[in-house]
Amino acid sequence: MLNSIKQRLIEQEVLSIELLQKFTEIESFSYDKEGIDRLSAELIQTFSHFPLLVDIFKEETYGNHVRFTWGKGNRQITVLSHLDTVYPRGTLSSMPFKVEGERIFGPGVYDMKFSYVMMYYLFSLLEERGLSEKFRLVWLCTSDEEIGSPTGRHIVMEEAGKSEVVLVLEPSAEGGALKTARKGGGKFCLEVFGCSAHAGINPQDGANAIEELAYQIVQINRWADESLGTTINTGEIKGGTLFNVVPDYAMAEIDVRVLYPSEAKRLEQAFHSLQARNPRTRLKVEGSIYRPPMVRTEQTRKLFDLAQQQASRLGIRLSEVTTGGGSDGNFAAVTGVPVLDGLGVVGGYAHSPKEFLWKDSIPERTALLYGLINSL
Numbered sequence: 285m286l287n288s289i290k291q292r293l294i295e296q297e298v299l300s301i302e303l304l305q306k307f308t309e310i311e312s313f314s315y316d317k318e319g320i321d322r323l324s325a326e327l328i329q330t331f332s333h334f335p336l337l338v339d340i341f342k343e344e345t346y347g348n349h350v351r352f353t354w355g356k357g358n359r360q361i362t363v364l365s366h367l368d369t370v371y372p373r374g375t376l377s378s379m380p381f382k383v384e385g386e387r388i389f390g391p392g393v394y395d396m397k398f399s400y401v402m403m404y405y406l407f408s409l410l411e412e413r414g415l416s417e418k419f420r421l422v423w424l425c426t427s428d429e430e431i432g433s434p435t436g437r438h439i440v441m442e443e444a445g446k447s448e449v450v451l452v453l454e455p456s457a458e459g460g461a462l463k464t465a466r467k468g469g470g471k472f473c474l475e476v477f478g479c480s481a482h483a484g485i486n487p488q489d490g491a492n493a494i495e496e497l498a499y500q501i502v503q504i505n506r507w508a509d510e511s512l513g514t515t516i517n518t519g520e521i522k523g524g525t526l527f528n529v530v531p532d533y534a535m536a537e538i539d540v541r542v543l544y545p546s547e548a549k550r551l552e553q554a555f556h557s558l559q560a561r562n563p564r565t566r567l568k569v570e571g572s573i574y575r576p577p578m579v580r581t582e583q584t585r586k587l588f589d590l591a592q593q594q595a596s597r598l599g600i601r602l603s604e605v606t607t608g609g610g611s612d613g614n615f616a617a618v619t620g621v622p623v624l625d626g627l628g629v630v631g632g633y634a635h636s637p638k639e640f641l642w643k644d645s646i647p648e649r650t651a652l653l654y655g656l657i658n659s660l
């Protein structure tokens with residue numbers, strides 16, 4: 285049955301490319317509210333012939349979030365997409381939508397405009413074959429995932445809290461693998477306030493902020509723990525004015541990734557109890573681990589097994605990975621619900637000018653998604 289669904293979707297390739305082009309050509313950078321709202325209006329319009337309940341969550345600064353609901357059953361299945369991309373408006377002119385052989389290129393095609401095409405076909409299948417009356421299917425499209433979901437995360441958590449499973453249509457990992465665990469992460473900003481002085485005449489009156497910062501960075505790096513998947517990266521530093529001035533200010537921005545909530549706690553505590561080595565300098569620490577880790581639970585394993593069974597019916601050998609990157613799946617997982625992420629298409633180079641997806645993975649992954657939902 286899944287193979288015949290896939291076959292039929294392959295025959296509808298022209299329509300799927302047309303849809304993907306339409307959605308891709310509405311640029312929707314995370315900070316471009318107007319673009320994102322235009323995209324969601326287009327989605328609502330394109331999906332208007334399906335029996336969907338549409339709810340718009342209005343936002344002032346960022347784009348609106350949109351929730352589509354199919355069915356009235358008590359048991360909720362949530363599917364997650366995001367509307368935003370990492371490409372500012374105008375990117376299309378240097379990175380146009382195009383189909384070359386088996387590949388499709390364009391800003392956000394792979395992360396994750398294809399997902400709207402998958403859902404279009406999924407709803408077509410539900411229209412034809414129905415959804416069990418026990419279920420309701422919620423498709424949530426958030427607007428600010430690429431920037432850490434400052435406004436979308438609460439809606440994701442609320443929907444996840446009502447759900448039996450959460451399926452995330454983020455692009456797959458290498459070779460189509462699903463993502464069953466994701467690291468959590470956060471950002472810390474460490475500022476050092478010292479005291480400036482002339483480097484030649486009275487250096488003893490100064491307190492060198494850069495020196496203190498350098499010392500602190502080396503200490504902080506020691507908190508990383510490879511065996512537990514905890515990594516730390518100081519990605520940006522600033523400070524000082526001129527080479528012959530003792531600097532009174534320096535700062536660093538530090539990225540942190542963790543696999544376990546206990547590690548998140550340990551690092552947050554460590555950052556917030558940093559002490560200056562030079563008592564004449566003062567430290568200020570801000571930040572947190574705002575994206576909790578998505579932990580692979582026993583329930584996740586069962587759900588993955590189910591996906592694997594469906595995949596084998598399509599002749600696919602599905603594997604799973606842990607990734608250091610975050611998604612809305614992290615926020616969903618906090619509620620304890622099993623989350624399968626990376627159910628989207630196969631492709632590569634997300635967030636870069638070479639971003640692409642393999643054309644034939646749209647029918648394949650849509651059939652897999654349908655099979656999985658049907659088997660719950």
Ligand SMILES: [Zn+2]
Nearest residue numbers: 366395396454
């Ligand atoms: Zn994404």
